[in-house]
Amino acid sequence: MEFEVLARCHTTRARVSRMKLAHGVTMLPTFMPVATQAAIKGLTAQQVEALGITLILNNTYHLNLRPGTEVLKEAGGAHQFQGWRRNLLTDSGGFQLVSLNKFTKITEEGALFESPFTGEPTMLTPEESISIQHAIGSDIMMQLDDVGKFSHSLLHTLTTGPRVGEAMWRTIRWLDRCIEFHEKSGRSHQNLFAIVQGGIDSVLRDQCLNEMIKRKDRVAGYAIGGLSGGEEKDVFWRIIKQCADRLPADRPRYSMGIGFAEDLLVCVALGVDMADCVFPTRTARFGVALTFSGPINLRLGKHAADLQPIDGTCPCPTCSDGTSRAMLHHIITLETAGAHALTQHNIVFEARVMGGAREAIMNGNFPDYLKTFFANYFGDAGYPEWCVNALRSVGVDLLEDRPDTKVISGDGTVWEYSDRA
Amino acid sequence: MTDPYSQPRFIPNIALRSASSAELPLFGPRLARLGVQRPDGSPPLEVYTPALITATSRGVVPHLSRDHVRTTQAIRWVHVPFESLYALRVTPHAWELYVAACNPDAVVALSDTPFTPHPHSQKRLTKSIERSAIWLLETLKAQKKGAIPVAEDTDIPQGRHSNVFVHMAGGGSAQARTAFSQSMLEPLETRELEQLKPLQRLDDGVAGYIFDLVPLHQALSAKERTAPSIPDESHNAMNTITPRAEDSSHTSPELQNLLKASLHDLPPHKPRLVNSARSPHEILRLIRDVGIDLFDGHWAQRAADIGVALDFCFPAPAHSAEPRKSGILGPRRRDDGANDLGHNLYNAAYAHDHSRLASCYLDTVSSQKNADSAVSPSAGLRICPCAACSPVAPSAYITHSSVDKLSYTDEMGPPESKRYLPPFTRSYIHHLLHTHEMSAHSLLVMHNLSVMDAFFAGVRSVLESPSGGDTFGEKVDEFVQMYDESMVVFDEATVDWAEVERARGKGRMAREKIKQAESSLGRALDL
Ligand SMILES: [Zn+2]
Ligand SMILES: [Zn+2]
Numbered sequence: 001m002e003f004e005v006l007a008r009c010h011t012t013r014a015r016v017s018r019m020k021l022a023h024g025v026t027m028l029p030t031f032m033p034v035a036t037q038a039a040i041k042g043l044t045a046q047q048v049e050a051l052g053i054t055l056i057l058n059n060t061y062h063l064n065l066r067p068g069t070e071v072l073k074e075a076g077g078a079h080q081f082q083g084w085r086r087n088l089l090t091d092s093g094g095f096q097l098v099s100l101n102k103f104t105k106i107t108e109e110g111a112l113f114e115s116p117f118t119g120e121p122t123m124l125t126p127e128e129s130i131s132i133q134h135a136i137g138s139d140i141m142m143q144l145d146d147v148g149k150f151s152h153s154l155l156h157t158l159t160t161g162p163r164v165g166e167a168m169w170r171t172i173r174w175l176d177r178c179i180e181f182h183e184k185s186g187r188s189h190q191n192l193f194a195i196v197q198g199g200i201d202s203v204l205r206d207q208c209l210n211e212m213i214k215r216k217d218r219v220a221g222y223a224i225g226g227l228s229g230g231e232e233k234d235v236f237w238r239i240i241k242q243c244a245d246r247l248p249a250d251r252p253r254y255s256m257g258i259g260f261a262e263d264l265l266v267c268v269a270l271g272v273d274m275a276d277c278v279f280p281t282r283t284a285r286f287g288v289a290l291t292f293s294g295p296i297n298l299r300l301g302k303h304a305a306d307l308q309p310i311d312g313t314c315p316c317p318t319c320s321d322g323t324s325r326a327m328l329h330h331i332i333t334l335e336t337a338g339a340h341a342l343t344q345h346n347i348v349f350e351a352r353v354m355g356g357a358r359e360a361i362m363n364g365n366f367p368d369y370l371k372t373f374f375a376n377y378f379g380d381a382g383y384p385e386w387c388v389n390a391l392r393s394v395g396v397d398l399l400e401d402r403p404d405t406k407v408i409s410g411d412g413t414v415w416e417y418s419d420r421a
Numbered sequence: 422m423t424d425p426y427s428q429p430r431f432i433p434n435i436a437l438r439s440a441s442s443a444e445l446p447l448f449g450p451r452l453a454r455l456g457v458q459r460p461d462g463s464p465p466l467e468v469y470t471p472a473l474i475t476a477t478s479r480g481v482v483p484h485l486s487r488d489h490v491r492t493t494q495a496i497r498w499v500h501v502p503f504e505s506l507y508a509l510r511v512t513p514h515a516w517e518l519y520v521a522a523c524n525p526d527a528v529v530a531l532s533d534t535p536f537t538p539h540p541h542s543q544k545r546l547t548k549s550i551e552r553s554a555i556w557l558l559e560t561l562k563a564q565k566k567g568a569i570p571v572a573e574d575t576d577i578p579q580g581r582h583s584n585v586f587v588h589m590a591g592g593g594s595a596q597a598r599t600a601f602s603q604s605m606l607e608p609l610e611t612r613e614l615e616q617l618k619p620l621q622r623l624d625d626g627v628a629g630y631i632f633d634l635v636p637l638h639q640a641l642s643a644k645e646r647t648a649p650s651i652p653d654e655s656h657n658a659m660n661t662i663t664p665r666a667e668d669s670s671h672t673s674p675e676l677q678n679l680l681k682a683s684l685h686d687l688p689p690h691k692p693r694l695v696n697s698a699r700s701p702h703e704i705l706r707l708i709r710d711v712g713i714d715l716f717d718g719h720w721a722q723r724a725a726d727i728g729v730a731l732d733f734c735f736p737a738p739a740h741s742a743e744p745r746k747s748g749i750l751g752p753r754r755r756d757d758g759a760n761d762l763g764h765n766l767y768n769a770a771y772a773h774d775h776s777r778l779a780s781c782y783l784d785t786v787s788s789q790k791n792a793d794s795a796v797s798p799s800a801g802l803r804i805c806p807c808a809a810c811s812p813v814a815p816s817a818y819i820t821h822s823s824v825d826k827l828s829y830t831d832e833m834g835p836p837e838s839k840r841y842l843p844p845f846t847r848s849y850i851h852h853l854l855h856t857h858e859m860s861a862h863s864l865l866v867m868h869n870l871s872v873m874d875a876f877f878a879g880v881r882s883v884l885e886s887p888s889g890g891d892t893f894g895e896k897v898d899e900f901v902q903m904y905d906e907s908m909v910v911f912d913e914a915t916v917d918w919a920e921v922e923r924a925r926g927k928g929r930m931a932r933e934k935i936k937q938a939e940s941s942l943g944r945a946l947d948l
Binding site for chain 1: 481482483484485486487488489772773775808812813814815817818819820821822823824825827828830833842843845846848849851852853855856858859860862863864
């Protein structure tokens with residue numbers, strides 16, 4: 001990997017970088033659309049590429065089940081299999097394994113689970129995870145991490161308590177095993193990322209950072225894991241900041257599972273370079289179009305006779321072709337083509353949010369970009385307090401020129417107003 | 422006959438012209454050119470017939486995004502979304518908005534097709550004919566009204582044409598069908614004559630004739646047994662065309678007689694469109710014996726829905742072994758010696774099959790490679806230009822910041838000329854089908870429509886040959902001989918499709934909704 005920081009924001013921790021991998025150059029910060037099963041919902045690889053996307057994500061857990069490593073090897077890897085010419089990132093499979101299987105047992109050796117096909121006990125070890133990612137041929141691979149014990153009643157992983165410390169230390173040991181296995185494979189065109197764990201415990205996070213920074217020369221980048229599992233947003237941003245502040249400047253930083261526009265921009269301001277989430281593509285299938293003035297729900301009757309496109313300034317195929325909100329209202333949830341049209345738009349929206357950040361950082365006006373974005377996106381309905389706090393921590397006061405702006409405490413930014421247009 | 426191209430008046434501006442100096446025959450194969458003069462002055466749309474017309478649902482080609490519709494060469498003429506049209510006709514304002522938004526080349530008059538079990542009483546048929554004629558009249562009036570500009574800032578042309586296609590009514594009775602056609606030829610009453618000026622008869626405003634084969638097949642089979650009622654479980658699934666349950670039988674002479682009864686008295690120069698033909702075999706017979714000009718892609722689109730990649734061509738290859746010449750496995754050969762019309766990609770046999778979709782057609786990358794080697798095993802095969810077999814590298818990328826150009830240097834940049842990429846494989850689509858990925862259907866729709874387009878191109882090239890009609894008859898026989906008309910492969914695919922759909926279950930949407938709620942973290946996206 002070639003990684004080069006091209007510009008830094010004068011105020012915040014945001015930066016623009018050029019990341020060169022085996023399948024071309026990706027400009028950071030960037031948002032990665034998720035192609036879980038080797039396809040982005042309803043689109044072809046060429047369509048995604050034309051949207052200006054240079055890095056997508058495949059899920060290791062899913063690809064290992066179907067089509068399986070044998071088929072992927074025959075096809076020459078996941079790039080060839082799905083016709084994707086640009087960069088590809090895979091997760092380790094660990095998170096999905098734990099969240100999609102009821103009876104997963106974490107041992108020192110690996111994660112033990114029931115095969116969904118045969119019901120046989122199956123072990124996913126750190127070595128096995130890397131070996132699967134080798135078969136996939138992803139440009140960026142994630143280490144297998146211990147995401148904590150799965151609780152049957154909760155759909156998210158643990159974030160505090162003794163088990164978190166245990167998981168964090170195990171994650172470090174597993175990182176060493178992943179590094180060993182990967183280095184021996186000789187597949188140097190693939191890059192291994194470490195995942196910083198430690199829940200929401202800042203002491204554990206620091207200990208994890210200490211250990212992982214020591215291994216810097218043997219990892220290509222760092223992910224910040226163990227978040228976006230339902231913790232409070234005010235805790236979330238502090239952990240992101242703690243990690244991003246300490247991670248080496250000459251390595252890309254990846255925040256896993258982040259997809260709301262305001263989350264993306266706060267993370268970028270804190271020094272994050274990459275993020276992924278299924279949100280923009282999933283919400284598209286439910287008729288929600290993301291716009292710079294907030295999400296709009298095209299299923300609502302008010303759009304039935306609206307002949308305007310979603311966003312007249314949007315360069316996506318849907319808007320630039322003049323597809324009206326009325327047409328989308330008419331077909332959404334009934335025709336797959338309606339979902340495709342919104343998926344294309346939402347992917348481009350996320351890319352515009354991040355592209356706008358790159359442009360602003362290059363031009364030295366990223367703080368203004370943040371202010372304009374929040375004003376347009378949240379308007380008079382109120383800014384999320386955690387965003388205000390997080391951005392203040394890096395020197396941007398969103399309320400500077402607008403002291404009367406309502407500030408909404410807690411996590412919830414309720415979107416009912418967003419459809420006001 | 423008046424020249425519709427030069428007359429911005431209320432008459433059809435769709436014209437079918439014989440491709441040769443000979444007149445278009447009333448019945449029998451017709452090689453022609455269908456022209457649509459667009460009122461905005463853009464170059465006339467031309468379709469050589471017999472040809473494919475793509476079925477739409479709610480105004481879209483199922484499974485295809487607009488950029489795919491534009492890049493699929495097989496989609497030259499998109500079928501007008503008449504269900505939408507009917508829904509929007511409720512208020513005149515909505516109608517005007519709709520016309521402003523779509524500005525269709527042609528509209529389809531609704532017909533009163535009885536949906537009660539066959540056979541129908543004489544009374545019901547008479548009523549159906551009368552009602553269909555009234556609806557045609559109403560559609561013409563509405564079209565005429567559309568000639569008035571609806572708003573100052575719209576560029577709706579002043580002179581609308583009456584490009585109304587009419588469903589030929591009369592059900593399974595030849596007499597009733599003839600009666601309906603004759604009603605279209607009767608002189609208009611005084612009041613209507615004034616309203617529809619300059620039309621003298623309903624037929625003067627009609628651009629072409631449509632036949633829906635589903636009710637006709639049902640009417641004919643009802644004579645032997647009760648029509649099967651298909652429990653429609655997939656009704657709410659995203660635009661899935663419900664698989665047909667009844668057997669595919671040969672196109673009976675009775676069916677052809679019904680179509681001929683409608684056409685016999687009508688002018689032969691208007692295009693004839695058939696919806697929902699059951700097989701390419703049936704299409705060939707309707708071209709050969711009746712003289713149908715246009716067919717919808719319903720059959721091929723349905724094949725895409727159930728995971729079938731079409732793999733056949735017309736004329737059929739000289740030897741059945743020929744499809745294998747390319748080194749790519751052809752469709753399965755059944756015990757009776759007939760070949761499948763395509764591949765059921767749900768089948769586990771395709772999990773490890775990394776070849777392009779069709780053996781009958783080349784992908785562009787392979788053809789470019791073949792061009793370099795003098796002795797090619799697949800010489801003479803046509804290329805399938807679809808986005809599955811011949812994907813094209815984007816000619817442009819959306820850039821989201823000025824530094825993005827660094828991602829598009831050297832060989833990763835926009836190509837100077839069209840750059841083809843390797844085809845999508847059977848194994849990939851097999852994988853997408855089993856993981857319920859919608860991209861499977863997008864790719865299959867484009868491929869299957871392209872195969873149909875090539876099929877019609879094959880039909881036209883045979884008709885163009887000096888011995889025209891005779892050769893065509895022979896080639897039809899060979900085709901019927903070579904390819905399995907009972908379409909066992911469709912039945913097998915339907916079973917596999919239903920199984921995967923069932924496994925996905927009705928819980929799917931509910932699960933998605935839960936996930937959506939989770940991913941919105943308590944935000945109220947009122948869905
Ligand atoms: Zn858009
Ligand atoms: Zn094709």
